[in-house]
Amino acid sequence: MHVTRRKRGAPPATAPRLLQAVVTVVLRRRGVLLAVPLLYLSAIVFLAGKWGLDGASPAVVVGITAAFRRKPPPAPGSVYKSSQVFEKLWPMMEADSNHTNALMTAWRQNSGQKWQSCISKRVTSTGLPPSNGYLIIEANGGLNQQRISICDAVAVAGLLNATLVIPMFHLNSVWRDASKFGDIFDEDYFIESLKNHVRVVKVLPEDLLEKFDHNLSSITNMRTRAFSSKSYYLQKVLPTLLELGAVRIAPFSNRLAHTVVPRMQRLRCLANFEALRFSEPIRLLAQKMVDRMVMKGHALSGGKYVSVHLRFEEDMVAFSCCKYDGGIKEEAEMEKARERGWRGKFHRNGRVISAEANRRGGKCPLTPLEVGMMLRGMGFDNRTMLYVASGKIYNAKKYMAPLRQLFPLLETKETLASADELAPFKRHSSRLAALDYTMCLHSEVFVTTQGGNFPHFLMGHRRYLYGGHAKTIKPDKRKLVLFLDNPNIRWDRFKRQMQDMLRHSDAKGYGLRKPNDSLYNFPMPDCMCKQPNGQFD
Incomplete structure (x- = not known):
């Protein structure tokens, strides 16, 4: 009689039965049901180690390998998906029947008190020694x-x-x-x-x-x-x-x-x-630009407009170490920009940079598309006059196109002033920033997207001018990236979340300076006095 001997190292025929018995026992105990996958995998690994993998089923080997090599899915909000969300929501944005423009109703908060400047009363002089x-x-x-x-x-x-x-x-x-x-x-x-x-x-x-x-x-x-x-x-x-x-x-x-x-x-x-007021050449051109903006929007909104401080210049995007949807080409351009501007700063030993963590943490500059989607969700429709304050936008042809699609009445320094008017300001970034500052100062709504000294001063100056309210939208980007992470989000839900953000900005418009705050951002109470019931002297 011919007897076939089992090869050395091959698992016995009873191995599958043993695994089945283990699983059956576990299933009978509902309290440990959640441990089934872990126990099953442990048994596979144990038997593979005991008898070797030479004679194991190929499916078992592949399964074990895949289980250990499979990369977990990115956490919500880690990856830029805003373009996909926009593609899904755009038809609903166009069909939205809500004809109430948030530009006319953005600020509802009433603190019960109004603030006004009282510097002249507080700063007195009896002569200088x-x-x-x-x-x-x-x-x-x-x-x-x-x-x-x-x-x-x-x-x-x-x-x-x-x-x-x-x-x-x-x-x-x-x-x-x-x-x-x-x-x-x-x-x-x-x-x-x-x-x-x-x-x-x-x-x-x-x-x-x-x-x-x-x-x-x-x-x-x-x-x-x-x-x-x-x-x-x-x-x-x-x-x-x-x-x-x-x-x-x-x-x-x-x-x-x-x-x-x-x-x-x-x-x-x-x-x-x-x-501190700007020099005469800056003041004169800035006032012309404000007047032109007001005139263009007079019939639609009584001259009111929204200003956005858009920080999506190449150096800002590079410094943030965030990833968008430009693929390998964008990554290469950002790496060159980082090396050109900061010479190895981002490759020092021990420095770990995670684009995903940066995005989840709200540290990534908002793209023009993301700003536009947020504003449309808040209720600013396509009849809104929008002024964009910025430097040279990275890959502007690609990234600015959807913002113009969302807000056709979009203006910049270059559209409100002629080339001849801007000529003396070219190659002078601070003078150009002064024009943007003035345009943003006089807008009905100011939108800050990335922080920095520009919005820091502007919010304080707006509080000083507008009775203590900054009239500023300052989005919570950690929440925003979560809503922009789901291409299947419904338009009504997206709107509801954006309008909650607008209400939050309205509520935070008033604010007294705390000990570690700057009065340039919070001029109350150091620079302003409150008048009960909005009555001014």
Whole structure:
């Protein structure tokens, strides 16, 4: 009789029966039903290890391998799917029968009180004592970073009883704008507005220049700490000022604490909201642009319009390390931009960057499409006048097309002003930003999409002008990416979620400054006074 011997290492024929018995026993105990998949897989692995895989079923081997190699699906909100969602929702957006434009009803919140400026009542002067010397500061960064430096310098000069020299602007490697103070701001108006509170001069007197060989870098540079207190300036800077007659602080960026004594806060208010106004060329063109925007929208909305600060320039997209739907080409362009701008910063040892985590965390710049979908969901229809404040949009032909489809009445600097009018502003990013700032300041609704100093100052300035309400949409991007993650979301549900966001922005429009907040963003109560029941003096 011929007997077939089992090959060494092959599993016995009873193995499948053993597995079946294990599963049957487990199924009888409902309390451990959820452990069935894990126990089954464990049994497979155990038997494979005991008898080897040489004689195992190919299906078993493939199943085990796939189970361990299968990549888990991305968490909700991790991947850019906004284009797919738009494709699904666009027919419903067009067919929406709701004819009430949110532009006319966006702001319903009533705090029960109105706020108004009272700087002139709070900032009083009984005459200035003799000056203790000259304060020279260097403002760096872009337009609004420079603005922080200027206003903080006014407060420090007031504290030290120093004469402030018109601030110098450092040529920033990112902004690359060689403009001086007088190119952006009205020097004479600035000096005149502060004359009863802080002395300001355009240049150092000749005798002091001779003392330092006409070289400002020879003047002692006091490298102050960030967010320094009043006592720091009195103890560290004032003695040197009294001894030498002049001190220099460079750089002077965020060198004063958010919370200081009331008199210094009021000087900050006076400098930012009253003394600083743009130079005449900027003011004249900006006012023309506002007038043209209002005129275009007069018949549709009484001249009201929405402004959007859109941060989707190439450097912003690259720095965010987020992924969109441009594929390999986009990834290569972003890698080149990162290396060009930051030289290996994103490849340092130990640095882990996750585009998926960035998107879920709300750190990715919104695309023009995402901004447009959000606004349409909030109730701003295609008759809304929309102004877009931005630099050069990355891959504008692709990314701006759907926003124009959603909002045909879209305007920019380039459409509201002629090429000849804009010519003096070209290659001067801060002057162009000043035009955008003015357009956004006077809009009925302002939309911020990525944070930064521009919306920080603008929201505060709008609160100062509009009775304490910022009239600003500041979306929760961590929630927004979840709604843009589902291509099957219904239009009515999407609208409901967007309108909830609008109501939340309305409720957050009023806000008092907290100890760690900046008064440039929250001017109440330092720069404004409340009037019960909306009654003003």
